[in-house]
Amino acid sequence: MGKEKQFFLLKTELAEWSWEDQAANGGITKWDGVKNKQAQKYLKSMRLNDLCFFYHSGAKARRVVGVVTVLREWYSEDDGEGSVDVKAVGEMRKAVDLKEMKADGGLKNFAMFRQPRLSVVPVPEDVWKKVCDLGGGYEGDGREGDDDDDSDEEWKIIANAILTPVRASSCLRNLQPKSLL
Numbered sequence: 577m578g579k580e581k582q583f584f585l586l587k588t589e590l591a592e593w594s595w596e597d598q599a600a601n602g603g604i605t606k607w608d609g610v611k612n613k614q615a616q617k618y619l620k621s622m623r624l625n626d627l628c629f630f631y632h633s634g635a636k637a638r639r640v641v642g643v644v645t646v647l648r649e650w651y652s653e654d655d656g657e658g659s660v661d662v663k664a665v666g667e668m669r670k671a672v673d674l675k676e677m678k679a680d681g682g683l684k685n686f687a688m689f690r691q692p693r694l695s696v697v698p699v700p701e702d703v704w705k706k707v708c709d710l711g712g713g714y715e716g717d718g719r720e721g722d723d724d725d726d727s728d729e730e731w732k733i734i735a736n737a738i739l740t741p742v743r744a745s746s747c748l749r750n751l752q753p754k755s756l757l
Contacts, residue, residue, distance in 0.1 A: 583699040584618060584628040585688055586644070586662070595630055595641045595667065603664035604647060608657055615696040620650045622660050629699065629707065630664075638674035640707055642667045643714045666715030672707055682706050 586607060588594070598605055610616050622628075623646065630642040648661035677683050683706055687697045699707070713719040 579623060582621070582623060582626040583701060583704040584622060584626065585631050585640070585697050585699050586628045587631045587633040587695045589634050590632045590637045591634065594632065595664075598630065598642070598644070598664050599667075605662060606659045607662050608659035610658075610695055612694060614691070615694045616658065618694075618696040618698055619658065619660055621698075622646045622649060624649055627665065627704070628662060629704075633695075640668055640672040640677075640711060643716075666717065668714045669712035670710075672711040676710060677707065680706065680710065 593605070607619070610619050626646045628644050628646070629640045630644050631640050632638065643665040644662040645665050646660055647663045650658055650660055652658045677686070678689065683689075683703055686699070686703050688694070691697065708714065708717070
């Protein structure tokens with residue numbers, strides 16, 4: 577049996593690497609530069625397809641703005657620095673501000689509040705769900721309002737537009753007397 581999906585929070589300074597930078601980079605980046613041993617331990621524990629909140633830190637923007645997934649597990653470069661590769665999954669429908677999270681009683685034991693200087697922290701599943709609820713979910717989570725949900729409907733309309741003339745000609749052929757065919 578495989579391990580259960582894990583959840584994490586990755587912090588980045590808005591001026592150093594923003595959600596917009598992540599999206600402009602094709603959604604994929606190497607998450608490196610983690611110096612703290614505890615944060616490195618959490619980074620090393622990440623597995624393929626684990627989900628991570630993308631969190632803007634700094635004085636002006638302390639909020640969860642998106643979700644990324646682990647694309648490549650921990651690896652080391654020649655310089656000895658380790659990293660994981662992550663890929664953007666989707667932007668939060670509504671950014672979840674640190675003040676909003678702290679005000680929610682259901683999140684009072686969140687590790688980020690106990691160890692605020694760590695750039696990588698685990699997120700228990702119940703906390704993950706609560707933060708997602710506060711933000712109305714994220715694009716690509718399968719909830720109502722996803723652009724992905726609309727695409728199925730758009731394909732049905734396109735398919736119907738293509739098939740309607742075919743169906744109509746077939747019906748007309750069946751209505752004509754056999755002698756005309």
